Amino acid sequence: MTNNKAVLSWLEEMKALTTPDNVVWIDGTQEQIDKLRAEAVAEGELFKLNQEKLPGCYLHRTAENDVARVEDRTFICTTKKEDAGPTNNWEAPDVMYAKLRKLFDGCMKGRTMYVIPYMMGSYGSPFSKIGIELTDSRYVVLNMLIMTRVGTKVLEELGDSDDFVKCLHAKKDIDAENRYICHFPEDNTIWTINSGYGGNVLLGKKCFALRIASHMGHKEGWMAEHMLILGLENPEGEVKYIAAAFPSACGKTNLAMLIPPEMLKGYKVWTVGDDIAWLRIGKDGRLWAVNPEAGFFGVAPGTSTKTNPNALKTTMKDTIFTNVLLNTADNTVWWEGLDGEPPKEGIDWKGNPWTPESGVKGAHPNSRFTAPAKQCPCISSEFEAPEGVPISAIVFGGRRAKTAPLVYEAFDWQHGVFVGATMASETTAAAAGAVGVVRRDPMAMIPFCGYNMADYFAHWLEMGKKIPNPPKIFHVNWFRLDENGKFMWPGFGDNLRVLNWILDRCEGKADAKETAIGYLPEAKDINIEGLDISAETLEKLLSVDKSVWKEEVEGQKEFFAKFGDRLPKEIKDEIEKLSARLA
Ligand code: OXD
Ligand code: MN
Numbered sequence: 001m002t003n004n005k006a007v008l009s010w011l012e013e014m015k016a017l018t019t020p021d022n023v024v025w026i027d028g029t030q031e032q033i034d035k036l037r038a039e040a041v042a043e044g045e046l047f048k049l050n051q052e053k054l055p056g057c058y059l060h061r062t063a064e065n066d067v068a069r070v071e072d073r074t075f076i077c078t079t080k081k082e083d084a085g086p087t088n089n090w091e092a093p094d095v096m097y098a099k100l101r102k103l104f105d106g107c108m109k110g111r112t113m114y115v116i117p118y119m120m121g122s123y124g125s126p127f128s129k130i131g132i133e134l135t136d137s138r139y140v141v142l143n144m145l146i147m148t149r150v151g152t153k154v155l156e157e158l159g160d161s162d163d164f165v166k167c168l169h170a171k172k173d174i175d176a177e178n179r180y181i182c183h184f185p186e187d188n189t190i191w192t193i194n195s196g197y198g199g200n201v202l203l204g205k206k207c208f209a210l211r212i213a214s215h216m217g218h219k220e221g222w223m224a225e226h227m228l229i230l231g232l233e234n235p236e237g238e239v240k241y242i243a244a245a246f247p248s249a250c251g252k253t254n255l256a257m258l259i260p261p262e263m264l265k266g267y268k269v270w271t272v273g274d275d276i277a278w279l280r281i282g283k284d285g286r287l288w289a290v291n292p293e294a295g296f297f298g299v300a301p302g303t304s305t306k307t308n309p310n311a312l313k314t315t316m317k318d319t320i321f322t323n324v325l326l327n328t329a330d331n332t333v334w335w336e337g338l339d340g341e342p343p344k345e346g347i348d349w350k351g352n353p354w355t356p357e358s359g360v361k362g363a364h365p366n367s368r369f370t371a372p373a374k375q376c377p378c379i380s381s382e383f384e385a386p387e388g389v390p391i392s393a394i395v396f397g398g399r400r401a402k403t404a405p406l407v408y409e410a411f412d413w414q415h416g417v418f419v420g421a422t423m424a425s426e427t428t429a430a431a432a433g434a435v436g437v438v439r440r441d442p443m444a445m446i447p448f449c450g451y452n453m454a455d456y457f458a459h460w461l462e463m464g465k466k467i468p469n470p471p472k473i474f475h476v477n478w479f480r481l482d483e484n485g486k487f488m489w490p491g492f493g494d495n496l497r498v499l500n501w502i503l504d505r506c507e508g509k510a511d512a513k514e515t516a517i518g519y520l521p522e523a524k525d526i527n528i529e530g531l532d533i534s535a536e537t538l539e540k541l542l543s544v545d546k547s548v549w550k551e552e553v554e555g556q557k558e559f560f561a562k563f564g565d566r567l568p569k570e571i572k573d574e575i576e577k578l579s580a581r582l583a
Pocket of ligand 1 (some may be wrong): 069249268275297
């Protein structure tokens with residue numbers, strides 16, 4: 001499919017290492033997709049769902065030990081350990097290559113190697129980047145065909161350039177003990193082995209578009225962020241764009257596809273992206289964002305007509321479901337939190353017969369749908385705009401029971417970077433490990449920053465100096481609990497009420513009061529018309545408890561201490577200033 005010498009010689013090297021029986025180039029044609037689907041069904045890799053109700057939809061089950069990203073097996077391999085920083089696992093490239101070569105040695109014998117040329121970003125965009133993934137998994141191929149732009153056209157755009165990310169994946173034995181997700185940012189290379197779970201093996205997503213791309217952005221003067229991008233259209237038809245970072249499973253996909261509440265029917269939310277944003281300074285001096293992905297890899301449980309009808313509609317065709325329940329009555333899918341009664345019987349994510357009385361979950365809490373973004377009913381007309389969309393506000397958020405108020409605004413860019421750097425959240429099922437523990441997760445990038453996070457903060461600060469017209473920075477918390485452990489804010493569509501205040505602030509149209517942590521709305525500034533919330537609850541949602549915040553500062557200091565002298569002075573200054581304001 002190509003005469004590109006860099007591609008061909010790398011491919012020869014990888015073939016010699018892994019010794020596949022066959023090599024198949026993925027051209028992106030429907031004909032080839034149909035063939036791969038049929039083969040995957042024949043081999044039991046995919047289950048064909050009810051094609052009348054769910055045309056083009058399939059179900060896949062991963063191994064039971066392989067259901068989430070594995071951060072303890074994820075490595076950033078840079079020559080110098082300090083360049084990976086204290087928040088990443090590190091190994092020297094030569095040591096890691098040697099270790100992995102042993103694992104990859106001959107591992108595709110008897111298997112087919114698929115060559116997937118893919119593009120992150122839209123065709124013809126100056127911001128797009130190319131990768132080539134070699135994999136022995138048809139599931140990976142079929143997912144990559146949804147999540148990225150794949151095929152002959154990508155190779156045409158690459159021409160004879162050697163500027164592509166070299167990605168190698170093998171399922172091998174799905175051996176958790178020998179699972180590795182390794183990044184070599186200095187040679188634009190990703191090698192991953194012994195997993196078949198999306199986040200570890202769809203290498204365009206977290207591995208390239210965040211870890212490798214953040215490293216590229218640092219070198220080249222742009223940013224790769226774990227952010228959704230949405231356009232909010234007001235009743236006058238003006239659209240303003242917001243980029244928002246939340247840790248995994250804090251409702252990013254739901255926010256990106258928000259449906260306005262009845263009271264605010266004149267508003268409309270348009271989705272540009274639900275997970276990743278690449279941000280650059282535009283010719284007009286503003287910050288512009290593109291979504292490098294072509295699909296959504298969303299968490300299924302909890303997705304319903306109430307929480308996210310747009311996501312649900314997006315998954316009605318050409319979607320791959322992973323680890324959800326198979327409803328055997330009509331070969332459709334189900335997960336906990338979907339509308340209506342659970343099916344009377346089915347096959348659970350482990351492949352076992354299931355009934356509502358089984359006492360186990362039908363779908364894994366981190367079960368997923370992989371769906372083409374273009375099918376989303378609220379996809380933005382700017383989804384593929386080559387230059388992206390101009391960002392008015394950056395929003396950080398987390399899942400905090402007590403500390404953070406519903407919303408606040410940073411004093412300026414530097415303080416905003418500090419607000420992002422001090423983000424924290426209670427953990428969920430998206431990553432392996434304990435659930436419900438508070439974890440510091442600056443800019444929601446802890447698992448995804450491909451270099452030293454102290455340098456990452458410095459890069460944010462540097463970018464701020466270079467953006468003549470920077471977006472304002474905010475922090476939100478939809479998850480504050482009352483004394484009885486109940487959520488105080490309704491969330492979902494009603495989050496629009498908070499986004500409206502945010503955009504009004506950006507346009508100088510809303511008031512705020514200055515507090516120790518930033519600018520907060522007065523209760524009267526948030527429109528709660530039609531909401532079942534008392535003024536008192538809203539006051540509480542907007543309150544800042546200084547004693548809780550003093551404890552918070554201690555936690556922040558402890559976290560930042562990890563970075564030693566590499567931590568930018570501006571961050572140290574901000575923590576001092578916050579302490580002084582709280583005193
Ligand atoms: C994701 C994640 O899958 O952040 O998007 O874990
Ligand atoms: Mn994510």
